[in-house]
Amino acid sequence: MSDFLDLLALYYLCDATALVRTMSGDEVIACTGIYDAVKAWFAPFDLAPVGSLERHAQMIEGYLGFQDWQAANAELVATMRDDAMAEARGVAGALMR
Numbered sequence: 001m002s003d004f005l006d007l008l009a010l011y012y013l014c015d016a017t018a019l020v021r022t023m024s025g026d027e028v029i030a031c032t033g034i035y036d037a038v039k040a041w042f043a044p045f046d047l048a049p050v051g052s053l054e055r056h057a058q059m060i061e062g063y064l065g066f067q068d069w070q071a072a073n074a075e076l077v078a079t080m081r082d083d084a085m086a087e088a089r090g091v092a093g094a095l096m097r
């Protein structure tokens with residue numbers, strides 16, 4: 001479970017960073033991979049090849065599973081989002097000094 005929570009911490013940090021400042025191209029690419037990894041975590045099957053219609057459908061199903069998980073764990077999600085926002089603001093604030 002800690003691998004999953006580590007992945008979610010990065011997911012929420014990506015979201016928070018995007019709200020606080022413009023991300024670099026490298027950050028966008030890294031966050032896209034993190035978003036895909038979260039969706040894949042919730043996909044209940046082996047993933048089809050990247051770029052296929054089947055993979056697209058699987059990633060949508062994974063995202064919907066993630067949304068359900070977030071709703072069922074709202075308190076944890078709120079805490080993780082708050083922590084990520086504090087970290088993103090701290091980094092952005094340090095960059096502006």
